Amino acid sequence: MEFILVTPQAQPHVALIQLNRPKELNALNLQLMGELRDALKELDENDEVRAIIITGNERAFAAGADIKQMAGKTAIDMLNIDQFSTWDQIRKTKKPIIAAVSGFALGGGCELAMTCDMIIASETAMFGQPEIKIGVMPGAGGTQRLTKAIGKAKAMEMVLTGKFMPAEEAEKQGLINRVVPVELYLDEAFKLAAEIAKMSPVATKLAKESVNRSFETQLDEGLHFERKNFYLCFASEDQTEGMNAFVEKRAPEFKGR
Numbered sequence: 524m525e526f527i528l529v530t531p532q533a534q535p536h537v538a539l540i541q542l543n544r545p546k547e548l549n550a551l552n553l554q555l556m557g558e559l560r561d562a563l564k565e566l567d568e569n570d571e572v573r574a575i576i577i578t579g580n581e582r583a584f585a586a587g588a589d590i591k592q593m594a595g596k597t598a599i600d601m602l603n604i605d606q607f608s609t610w611d612q613i614r615k616t617k618k619p620i621i622a623a624v625s626g627f628a629l630g631g632g633c634e635l636a637m638t639c640d641m642i643i644a645s646e647t648a649m650f651g652q653p654e655i656k657i658g659v660m661p662g663a664g665g666t667q668r669l670t671k672a673i674g675k676a677k678a679m680e681m682v683l684t685g686k687f688m689p690a691e692e693a694e695k696q697g698l699i700n701r702v703v704p705v706e707l708y709l710d711e712a713f714k715l716a717a718e719i720a721k722m723s724p725v726a727t728k729l730a731k732e733s734v735n736r737s738f739e740t741q742l743d744e745g746l747h748f749e750r751k752n753f754y755l756c757f758a759s760e761d762q763t764e765g766m767n768a769f770v771e772k773r774a775p776e777f778k779g780r
C-alpha cells in the first residue's frame with residue numbers, strides 16, 4: 524500500500540487505517556481509493572477485527588477527490604474510469620467504521636467521512652462540499668447523505684456555496700457524533716470502537732445493515748428488514764450468551780458465532 528497505512532490490531536479487535544498523502548492533504552486519487560477498498564475488504568474478512576477507524580492527520584482528513592487527476596478528463600473518460608464503483612464496494616463493508624476527522628474534510632473527504640458509520644471530530648475539523656467552486660458538484664453521495672444528515676436548507680447552502688461547516692456546528696446539526704480537543708480525537712474514536720468491539724459481532728453487523736437500510740427504503744420496508752435481521756440474531760450463539768449473561772448478572776463473552 525502506497526497511500527494508506529493499515530494496522531489490523533491497533534487495539535484489541537480494532538483496526539486503524541490512516542490516509543497517507545500528507546503533502547496533498549490526503550487528496551483521494553484513484554490508487555488511494557483502490558487501496559482503501561482492498562484494505563476494508565481484508566479487514567471485513569478478518570475475524571479478529573470488530574471495528575475499523577479511518578483517519579487522516581491533524582491538518583487534513585482528506586481535501587477531496589484528486590482535482591489534478593480529474594482536471595483534463597472528459598465526461599466519457601469519467602464514465603469509463605467509473606471511480607464510484609470503488610466507493611460502492613467501500614459502502615458494502617459490514618463492520619462498523621468510525622471516521623476520526625481533524626482539519627479538512629472536503630468534497631470526497633466529507634463524503635468519505637459520511638460513508639463511514641460514525642464521525643468523531645477534532646475541534647479544528649471543517650466539513651464542506653466545495654465542488655461547486657471548481658465547476659462541478661458532489662459525486663460520491665454528498666447531495667444525498669449531507670441532506671439526510673442536516674436537512675435540505677443547510678445542505679443546499681453548503682452544496683451551492685461551497686461554504687465550510689466547522690466541527691462545533693456539524694455536531695449541533697447532527698452530522699457528527701461529537702467534537703473533542705485536537706489531541707483527543709483519535710483516542711475518542713478508539714474509545715468508541717472499543718465499546719462497539721465488546722458487543723456481539725453478529726448483532727453488530729446486522730444492526731449496522733439495518734440502520735443503513737433506513738436510508739435506502741421506505742419505513743414499511745425498513746421495519747420489515749429490521750425485524751428479519753432481529754430474528755436472525757437469535758440464530759447466533761452470541762445471542763444466547765448475551766441474554767444468559769444478563770440473567771446471570773455477569774459480563775458476556777462474545778465469539779462472533
Ligand code: CAA
Nearest residue numbers: 546547548550586587588589590591630631653661662663
Ligand atoms: N486534489 C489535488 N490536490 C489537492 C487537493 C485536491 N482535492 N486539495 C489540496 N491539494 C494539494 C494542493 O494542490 C497543494 O499542492 P501543491 O503544494 O503541489 O500546490 C497541497 O495539496 C496543499 O494545498 P494548499 O496549498 O491549497 O493548502 P491551503 O491550506 O492553502 O488550502 C484547501 C487548503 C482549502 C483545502 C485547498 O487545498 C482546497 O481548496 N483544496 C480543494 C478542495 C476541494 O475543492 N475539494 C473537492 C474536490 S472534487 C471532489 O471531491 C469530487 C467528489 O465529489 C468525489
